[in-house]
Amino acid sequence: MRSRGLSGFFAGALVACAVLWSFATVDVELSRLMSAGPRMAGFIGRMIPPDPTVMGEIAKGSAETLRIAILGTLGAILLSIPLGILASETMVPPAVHRPARLMLAFIRAVPLILVAMLMVGAVGLGPLPGMIAVAIHATGMLAKFYAEAIDGVSRAPIEALESVGAGPLARLRFAIWPQMAPVVARDTIFRFELNLRESLILGIVGAGGIGFYIQTYVRSFQYDKAASVTLAVIVMVIAIEAFNVALRRRFA
Amino acid sequence: MILAAAIDDVSYAHPGADLPSLERVSIQIAAGEAVAILGPSGAGKTTLLALLDGRLRGWLGRVSVLGTQLDPDQRPPREQCADTGFIFQEFALVERSTVFRNVLNGRLGRMPCLRAAFGSPSTRDCEIARTALADCGIADLADRRVDSLSGGQRQRVAIARCLAQEPKLILADEPVSNLDPVRAVDILTLLTKVARARGAAILFSSHQPDLAGRFADRIVGLRSGSILFSIPAAQLSEDRTTALYRQEVSVSGVSLRAVN
């Protein structure tokens, strides 16, 4: 009891220190904080009404984002099939799957926006670095899911087909794949949704898609146009969410 | 005459196990014979059947199945695997596939490797699978998915898959342990009938002496990996089964499982 009280005290002190430190070092003056309210109101005022003339740009940007998500997911699937096998505990020895898992954890730890910035540096502006970034970033999760799908397969039917005299390919097709397929489909669709959602902002670092227009309009003070694009993004996120709910019901 | 199976002085321990699961076991099974292996849990029944199915490695002694000697270091060739049909205790069916697909899987060992994996089954394969379904009384379940079936229905699918293999030796691991008494009799009737109709020998394990005695020609008593007796079914007596199932440790009315 006593030690728990003590650790509670230390935790509180730590949080207090962190908050004080942030105020002290960041340029957060009381005067600016006070004037932020009216300025915010003015900013929002300039966003209203949203400018509907940018529909063309919205359509073009959304289509590009969708393409980035589709091709990025495809790339992630292609990378995840071999990496998923290499990361599975039942297919390969620990000397292989341990480092493979470590590498996937490392990939997962790097945020997409960071990967995208690096790819823009590597291959230049446009949707291409966006697709590559999505493919790499998504593989960190998808290959892990595929490995788990492989490891989750029940051994008994595989053994039964061995007993029947089926070769390894026939066992893969008729005993392993039927067990894995629904899990793989569900995980892949789930990752596609995440890719779509996450790639909405890729344009901000120059990696293509609808985010590009938000960045352009905000930088050029065309807040009414930025508002239209932002609304379009919100609608897309809600649509993805609805799609997700429908799918969950389908797989339940 | 070629024996369906001959085990000669075989000992076997599972990888990592301290004690052997089979100790100096010898049995012969004649062509067309129906033999029951009787014994308590852990006696080594499943191990003995898996040995004949060619799925174990590293035993000592000699095993020959359908006239061919098994190699303790190597998996038997596919054709030989197809000749022995194994009915697993927990069925080992592909749950998300249809009944028909599961029964067709029994044909995989009879098809060329690549066609088995990528081709479609031939009309003959489909015909054999349909006959197997009909013989097991589940022709109407062909298009149902296995995960929608009851235990008794699954047992029939497992038997049908085995029949589709056209095996010459049928190995059935406790085929009725998951069933109620009425269904148990139905299934054993079916199994022994189809085996006889196809001229296949059948070796099934059980822990129910009455059923074993009723459906087998011969009873092999297995306990702690050793054979206690091998007798015609008619000679199965109360004394023999008592000896087979006797508890080794009994403390103040609480009996513990037999230990070796």
Ligand SMILES: Nc1ncnc2c1ncn2[C@@H]1O[C@H](COP(=O)(O)OP(=O)(O)O)[C@@H](O)[C@H]1O
């Ligand atoms: N895979 C295995 N690894 C180690 N020991 C095993 C394995 N399978 C079975 N055994 C042991 O071998 C003995 C015989 O098991 P089994 O053949 O399954 O008996 P039964 O089918 O008669 O119940 C038991 O003591 C069991 O614990």
Ligand SMILES: [Mg+2]
């Ligand atoms: Mg058993």
